[in-house]
Amino acid sequence: MAIEGQRAGRPRDDRVDAAIVAATRELLAEVGYAGLTMDAVAARAGVGKGAIYRRHAAKAEMAFAATVYGMDPRTFADTGSLLGDLTALAEAVAGDLGDPAASRAIMSLLGEIGDDTASVAQFLKACVEPEVARHLEILERAADRGELAAPPDAELVHSVVGGTVMAWLLVHHRAPDGLAEKLARFMHAALTGAAPPRESDGV
Amino acid sequence: MAIEGQRAGRPRDDRVDAAIVAATRELLAEVGYAGLTMDAVAARAGVGKGAIYRRHAAKAEMAFAATVYGMDPRTFADTGSLLGDLTALAEAVAGDLGDPAASRAIMSLLGEIGDDTASVAQFLKACVEPEVARHLEILERAADRGELAAPPDAELVHSVVGGTVMAWLLVHHRAPDGLAEKLARFMHAALTGAAPPRESDGV
DNA sequence: TAGTTCCGAAACTAGTAGTTCCGTATGATG
DNA sequence: CATCATACGGAACTACTAGTTTCGGAACTA
Numbered sequence: 372m373a374i375e376g377q378r379a380g381r382p383r384d385d386r387v388d389a390a391i392v393a394a395t396r397e398l399l400a401e402v403g404y405a406g407l408t409m410d411a412v413a414a415r416a417g418v419g420k421g422a423i424y425r426r427h428a429a430k431a432e433m434a435f436a437a438t439v440y441g442m443d444p445r446t447f448a449d450t451g452s453l454l455g456d457l458t459a460l461a462e463a464v465a466g467d468l469g470d471p472a473a474s475r476a477i478m479s480l481l482g483e484i485g486d487d488t489a490s491v492a493q494f495l496k497a498c499v500e501p502e503v504a505r506h507l508e509i510l511e512r513a514a515d516r517g518e519l520a521a522p523p524d525a526e527l528v529h530s531v532v533g534g535t536v537m538a539w540l541l542v543h544h545r546a547p548d549g550l551a552e553k554l555a556r557f558m559h560a561a562l563t564g565a566a567p568p569r570e571s572d573g574v
Numbered sequence: 575m576a577i578e579g580q581r582a583g584r585p586r587d588d589r590v591d592a593a594i595v596a597a598t599r600e601l602l603a604e605v606g607y608a609g610l611t612m613d614a615v616a617a618r619a620g621v622g623k624g625a626i627y628r629r630h631a632a633k634a635e636m637a638f639a640a641t642v643y644g645m646d647p648r649t650f651a652d653t654g655s656l657l658g659d660l661t662a663l664a665e666a667v668a669g670d671l672g673d674p675a676a677s678r679a680i681m682s683l684l685g686e687i688g689d690d691t692a693s694v695a696q697f698l699k700a701c702v703e704p705e706v707a708r709h710l711e712i713l714e715r716a717a718d719r720g721e722l723a724a725p726p727d728a729e730l731v732h733s734v735v736g737g738t739v740m741a742w743l744l745v746h747h748r749a750p751d752g753l754a755e756k757l758a759r760f761m762h763a764a765l766t767g768a769a770p771p772r773e774s775d776g777v
Numbered sequence: 778t779a780g781t782t783c784c785g786a787a788a789c790t791a792g793t794a795g796t797t798c799c800g801t802a803t804g805a806t807g
Numbered sequence: 808c809a810t811c812a813t814a815c816g817g818a819a820c821t822a823c824t825a826g827t828t829t830c831g832g833a834a835c836t837a
Contacts (some may be wrong), residue, residue, distance in 0.1 A: 380782025381834040387784080405634075408824060419785040420826080430825065478684045481744045499745060526746050527738075527756060533745065534737025535730075541684045542702060542736065543729050553730060561764035583813025584803040590815080611793065622816040623795080633794070 383425075390416035391423055395437035400470070404434055404479040431480060438476045439498055447505065453513040454559045460509060461532060461551035461558070468536050469547040478541060503529045510562075518563055531558065586628075593619035594626055598640035603673070607637055607682040634683055641679045642700055650708065656716040657762045663712060664735060664754035664761070671739050672750040681744060706732045713765075721766055734761065 394415035398407050409430060413420045427433035447459050468474040507525040514522050535554055539545055597618035601610050612633060616623045630636035650662050671677040683697075710728040717725050738757055742748055 378782070379780070379836055381784075381836095383783065384834095409826075410824075413785090417785085419787090421786090421828090422784065424826070425783080475684075478681045481678075481681050495747075524756070526748065527742070527760065530738045530741035530746060531734060531760065534739070534741030535733045536737070537740065538733035538737030539730070543733060544698075545729065553727070557730065557734065557764045560767050561760045564763050564767065581813070582805060582811070584805090584815075586814065587803095612795075613793080616816090620816085622818090624797085624817090625815065627795070628814080 387416075387418050387422050388426065390418055391426065391433070392437045392440050395433060399434060399437070399473075399476050404476050407434060409433075434476055435480050438473055438480070445505070447509065449512060453509070453516070453518045453563065454555060456509040456512065457558050458551060458555035460505070461536075461554045464532055464536050465547045465551045465554075468533075468540060474537060474540050478537070499529070502533075506532070513562070523562060528558070528562075531561075590619075590621050590625050591629065593621055594629065594636070595640045595643050598636060602637060602640070602676075602679050607679050610637060612636075637679055638683045638697070641676055641683070642697075648708070650712065652715055656712070656719070656721045656766065657758060659712040659715065660761050661754055661758035663708070664739075664757045667735055667739050668750045668754050668757075671736075671743060677740060677743055681740070702732070705736075709735070716765070726765060731761070731765075734764075 391412065394412045395407070398411055398415060402411075407430070409420055409423060412433070413423060416423075423433060427436060445463065447456060447463070450456050450459060468477070503525050506529050510519065510522055510525060510528065513519045532554065536547075536550065539550055540547060594615065597615045598610070601614055601618060605614075610633070612623055612626060615636070616626060619626075626636060630639060648666065650659060650666070653659050653662060671680070706728050709732050713722065713725055713728060713731065716722045735757065739750075739753065742753055743750060
């Protein structure tokens with residue numbers, strides 16, 4: 372058995388992993404999820420299909436992994452104000468989802484993963500939980516500052532931020548420019564019950 | 575050519591349209607979009623595949639049409655307050671999307687329709703525009719009452735409501751119960767810059 | 778050296794979207 | 808009534824794709 376995590380035989384080539392992820396991302400951007408084929412990914416990556424299926428059980432999981440890959444759970448610097456933190460958060464989310472290919476892939480996957488418990492659990496663990504934790508940090512910082520009366524439901528806040536960005540981009544097909552600030556001001560008003568400073572006009 | 579809209583030859587049977595829609599909805603609920611097959615729809619509906627393709631150019635369009643079918647643009651009674659109107663609105667949206675099959679189908683379709691201009695235009699015209707109009711009515715009523723200072727961006731409000739419900743159900747897999755009230759109170763605070771009446775705790 | 782796992786490549790299976798044709802049914806037109 | 812155009816269910820058919828298996832060979836461990 373050798374050392375933990377070190378199996379006998381030839382070890383996997385990290386470059387193969389990277390090539391698969393890169394090819395999947397490129398093709399998702401070019402042809403979308405429905406147009407994505409395993410043969411095309413293998414050809415673009417210069418690997419055999421066996422190498423792909425050794426790593427990913429199915430097309431959806433591969434696309435999911437390629438999309439999620441590298442979405443590291445950044446921590447946000449304390450900007451000193453709730454509005455500043457919210458703006459940074461909204462900009463990060465809009466940046467992640469601003470690429471139409473990424474948001475389209477996530478939509479397709481959310482629709483198709485369905486009740487497959489393993490995938491859902493993986494998705495929640497890998498993506499959602501760290502994000503909610505980030506939201507919670509920001510909210511708790513604001514509560515410590517006295518900007519918030521009571522700690523709100525972090526999952527609701529997360530749903531509002533992510534869902535709004537998704538709908539803005541994919542339902543209304545509006546440009547992401549300016550969305551982060553609008554959304555941050557909206558969130559700030561909702562959370563503090565007070566209009567944010569600067570700009571007297573509406574949302 | 576005869577009368578406008580009336581072609582020569584045997585006219586289409588409305589019952590076939592209805593059977594296709596019904597079969598598609600049932601199967602979407604049972605097996606999801608990815609598991610949906612044209613042969614199964616044809617068999618369940620008791621029609622030939624030709625009859626389906628005479629009406630719908632592709633599987634995605636068929637599923638889309640079946641999902642959207644019958645989503646009439648209700649008008650909401652004036653409850654007398656912004657919070658009441660928002661609650662009614664959120665309950666309606668949560669009700670529409672509360673069926674996991676419906677929301678999953680919409681997610682898949684949004685992901686796959688992509689840049690197909692015809693489908694996007696149809697979707698915007700049939701679903702999104704009437705909904706945004708409803709939102710605008712509610713917001714204008716509130717402005718007339720003096721509850722709102724300036725009319726906010728109706729498309730942003732629409733994105734927040736629909737996107738939040740979607741994320742709540744499909745990302746977090748939380749039950750729709752209680753979501754409408756939470757969301758309405760959140761929206762109310764964001765729009766008016768004041769905490770809604772009743773219940774002193776946070777969002 | 779022996780055993781295990783990896784690699785690219787190719788052949789293969791199984792299943793689905795979408796098309797085409799058949800014989801028949803149905804309604805409009807003359 | 809006769810004709811024409813289209814719709815109908817059904818079945819056969821094409822083209823394509825997900826996923827599996829197999830191959831000779833390479834890389835690593837023990």
